[in-house]
Amino acid sequence: MLKPHSVTFADIEAAARRLAGVARRTPVFTSTTVDRLTNSQVFFKCENFQRAGAFKFRGAYNALSQLSAAQKQQGVITFSSGNHAQAIALAGQLLGVPATIVMPDDAPAVKLAATRGYGAEVILYQRQESKREELTQALAQERGLTIIPPYDHPQIVAGQGTAAKELIEEVGELDLLLVGCGGGGLLSGSAIAAKTLLPECKAIGVEPELADDATRSFHSRTLQTIERADTIADGARTPSLGRITFPLVLNYVDDMVTVSEAAIVRTMFLLWERLKIVVEPTGALAAAALLGGAVKAPGARIGVIISGGNVDLTRVGKIFGGYGA
Amino acid sequence: MLKPHSVTFADIEAAARRLAGVARRTPVFTSTTVDRLTNSQVFFKCENFQRAGAFKFRGAYNALSQLSAAQKQQGVITFSSGNHAQAIALAGQLLGVPATIVMPDDAPAVKLAATRGYGAEVILYQRQESKREELTQALAQERGLTIIPPYDHPQIVAGQGTAAKELIEEVGELDLLLVGCGGGGLLSGSAIAAKTLLPECKAIGVEPELADDATRSFHSRTLQTIERADTIADGARTPSLGRITFPLVLNYVDDMVTVSEAAIVRTMFLLWERLKIVVEPTGALAAAALLGGAVKAPGARIGVIISGGNVDLTRVGKIFGGYGA
Numbered sequence: 001m002l003k004p005h006s007v008t009f010a011d012i013e014a015a016a017r018r019l020a021g022v023a024r025r026t027p028v029f030t031s032t033t034v035d036r037l038t039n040s041q042v043f044f045k046c047e048n049f050q051r052a053g054a055f056k057f058r059g060a061y062n063a064l065s066q067l068s069a070a071q072k073q074q075g076v077i078t079f080s081s082g083n084h085a086q087a088i089a090l091a092g093q094l095l096g097v098p099a100t101i102v103m104p105d106d107a108p109a110v111k112l113a114a115t116r117g118y119g120a121e122v123i124l125y126q127r128q129e130s131k132r133e134e135l136t137q138a139l140a141q142e143r144g145l146t147i148i149p150p151y152d153h154p155q156i157v158a159g160q161g162t163a164a165k166e167l168i169e170e171v172g173e174l175d176l177l178l179v180g181c182g183g184g185g186l187l188s189g190s191a192i193a194a195k196t197l198l199p200e201c202k203a204i205g206v207e208p209e210l211a212d213d214a215t216r217s218f219h220s221r222t223l224q225t226i227e228r229a230d231t232i233a234d235g236a237r238t239p240s241l242g243r244i245t246f247p248l249v250l251n252y253v254d255d256m257v258t259v260s261e262a263a264i265v266r267t268m269f270l271l272w273e274r275l276k277i278v279v280e281p282t283g284a285l286a287a288a289a290l291l292g293g294a295v296k297a298p299g300a301r302i303g304v305i306i307s308g309g310n311v312d313l314t315r316v317g318k319i320f321g322g323y324g325a
Numbered sequence: 326m327l328k329p330h331s332v333t334f335a336d337i338e339a340a341a342r343r344l345a346g347v348a349r350r351t352p353v354f355t356s357t358t359v360d361r362l363t364n365s366q367v368f369f370k371c372e373n374f375q376r377a378g379a380f381k382f383r384g385a386y387n388a389l390s391q392l393s394a395a396q397k398q399q400g401v402i403t404f405s406s407g408n409h410a411q412a413i414a415l416a417g418q419l420l421g422v423p424a425t426i427v428m429p430d431d432a433p434a435v436k437l438a439a440t441r442g443y444g445a446e447v448i449l450y451q452r453q454e455s456k457r458e459e460l461t462q463a464l465a466q467e468r469g470l471t472i473i474p475p476y477d478h479p480q481i482v483a484g485q486g487t488a489a490k491e492l493i494e495e496v497g498e499l500d501l502l503l504v505g506c507g508g509g510g511l512l513s514g515s516a517i518a519a520k521t522l523l524p525e526c527k528a529i530g531v532e533p534e535l536a537d538d539a540t541r542s543f544h545s546r547t548l549q550t551i552e553r554a555d556t557i558a559d560g561a562r563t564p565s566l567g568r569i570t571f572p573l574v575l576n577y578v579d580d581m582v583t584v585s586e587a588a589i590v591r592t593m594f595l596l597w598e599r600l601k602i603v604v605e606p607t608g609a610l611a612a613a614a615l616l617g618g619a620v621k622a623p624g625a626r627i628g629v630i631i632s633g634g635n636v637d638l639t640r641v642g643k644i645f646g647g648y649g650a
Binding site for chain 2: 027029032048049051053269272273275276277278279309313314316317318320321
């Protein structure tokens with residue numbers, strides 16, 4: 001296992017300098033309804049308003065901008081059917097780095113179109129027949145491309161940590177910082193920023209109950225894996241924390257909690273209805289811990305990272321059909 | 326007809342002072358996608374993030390805060406099934422003014438609950454059997470309540486004008502300002518602010534094709550009326566401009582255009598999908614004029630007021646069902 005010093009706050013500060021004027025300094029929202037419901041003061045860092053619709057752009061741009069001139073010219077490759085794909089495609093476009101994205105051939109047409117829209121080459125594979133990691137490795141070798149993984153990479157983690165840094169710079173003291181957890185890139189980056197800037201602030205990771213590998217890894221201090229977790233929070237379906245993110249999570253995160261699928265959807269509904277913001281299921285994880293009652297902290301000042309807003313609007317009817325005040 | 330001097334920019338400045346620290350100074354959003362699609366630079370003033378979910382809070386609070394002590398104690402009354410109802414209810418709650426809202430008995434349960442949630446007394450009437458204006462008049466007289474109409478009131482107009490004032494203070498020069506139009510309160514207030522602060526800026530009102538009474542009134546200079554307009558933009562179903570707003574619109578607005586129902590829904594979809602903001606159909610009117618092509622201004626700096634975000638999320642599936650990139 002790597003030492004938990006693979007990423008430091010200095011790396012996050014350097015990432016923030018690279019991202020200045022390129023990434024959006026996303027707004028922090030508050031809600032009197034949420035404050036009343038939770039009996040606390042809540043600050044939502046709205047990364048659903050980040051470029052390409054999620055925090056992922058921060059890490060992607062930070063990583064790509066540090067490649068050598070030769071690497072930039074050759075290009076990069078990654079496998080993702082989610083927000084990392086679009087983030088790498090956009091960062092590649094902005095930096096003039098050719099990007100190749102390996103996606104399953106059953107990925108939603110909207111995501112394929114968005115990724116191609118940023119000028120990336122999309123290579124489709126049949127989910128049943130090929131292993132995407134092997135395919136990516138083979139392509140990388142054949143074409144001399146640099147692989148940019150979705151979370152297990154120090155420069156990705158450092159980039160993701162800039163969102164929490166901005167939040168704290170804007171709102172000051174926090175008692176708690178709640179962050180959703182998939183592969184742990186956003187969570188570990190956020191926790192490093194929080195524990196450095198506000199040593200008394202507790203950093204808490206939030207997972208779906210149905211994808212609680214990181215929570216179990218955290219409590220048992222042994223890496224746990226869940227393949228093909230069936231949660232609506234697609235960004236949290238990653239099988240496990242990574243070689244880099246696991247030790248960072250163990251070292252910097254204070255606790256991990258889980259939320260039910262119903263709490264995720266109810267929270268999404270409340271964020272859309274009251275804050276008037278479009279949040280994807282994974283983006284609602286951290287808020288769901290608070291609004292669903294997994295985390296209770298009356299009187300506290302609480303930071304919540306809304307990680308993304310990429311959701312297929314044509315499916316919203318199905319998701320929200322049964323809801324209403 | 327009243328002179329168009331019933332509201333001045335000084336009234337808007339005074340309203341802004343009353344609203345400071347009470348109304349939200351809503352954020353201004355930009356979108357590289359929208360700029361590319363329209364070949365212009367667009368600044369969205371997001372009043373969907375205003376308290377109670379729409380710009381209406383500005384006028385309501387401005388009007389209620391100027392009542393005499395006796396009027397405040399007796400209370401206010403209004404008729405509305407829309408955003409004005411919730412705005413008056415919330416402003417009443419904040420100022421300790423009892424609010425009575427006359428609503429049709431088939432108003433959505435969500436809106437009844439929200440209005441009651443702000444502590445207002447809701448009086449239901451049967452849409453077929455009673456005339457709401459007469460009922461409101463009778464109740465006002467019987468109980469000594471002050472009537473606060475939804476738009477045809479100088480203090481309402483002055484309050485609504487503060488959104489455009491904030492937008493211009495934040496972004497500076499604009500070539501065009503696009504504003505949706507129902508009864509003309511937001512439009513006339515915005516036009517007064519724009520023409521005062523930026524005399525070269527053109528203020529343009531936008532209506533649904535199916536509710537084009539104000540557009541026809543503007544071009545014919547004679548008040549036109551449409552009863553029960555069947556547009557999805559429920560805030561634009563008001564039958565006509567008012568005694569106060571019509572002369573203001575004639576005097577300060579440069580042009581009026583209309584948009585189709587399809588353009589309203591397509592624009593709503595784009596704002597949700599790309600800007601990640603929840604906008605109601607009426608809130609998308611001004612943007613629809615630009616994105617639907619009714620207004621073309623290549624190279625221009627364009628302000629667009631997003632007027633509100635109160636939409637029944639359980640109905641979104643029906644609205645967006647046929648859409649997708």
